[in-house]
Amino acid sequence: MAEHLKDDCLFCRMIIGAVPTLKLLETQYSLVFLDIGPLAEGHTLIIPKYHSNTMDEVPDEYLADILPLAKKVALALxxxxxxxxxNNGAIAHQHVFHVHFHVIPKPNKTEGLGIAWSRNEPGLEALKAVQEKILARIQAAV
Structure with missing residues (x-):
């Protein structure tokens, strides 16, 4: 198996062809296939051909491939x-710990992704403090 893939990962095994997929597209960096438990017809997964648990661990060249593929799938749907x-991490609802992106059609109010969004309103001063903290971390990372 390629050096950046794992033998015990379902999605890595799909990448090398050891597990069958309903493939739609494939590039040097990504594999695109139908989800086997779709929320709506055409629910698609896009996975980088690089094993990592979370998106922040994926090299940029793999990530740069993802959105153009998502656009192609969305248009084709x-x-x-x-x-x-x-999703990144178990409490963020990640179930397969290989980074993956879902393209989920929302053809009507009942099919597709359902989201319950719980908004907070912390106020401008609290948001400015968060902004400063994040900007400091971004500057430290550069």
Missing amino acids: GTKDYNILQ
């Missing part, structure tokens, strides 16, 4: 409404 979903 022909639905006006859709979600692009990517």
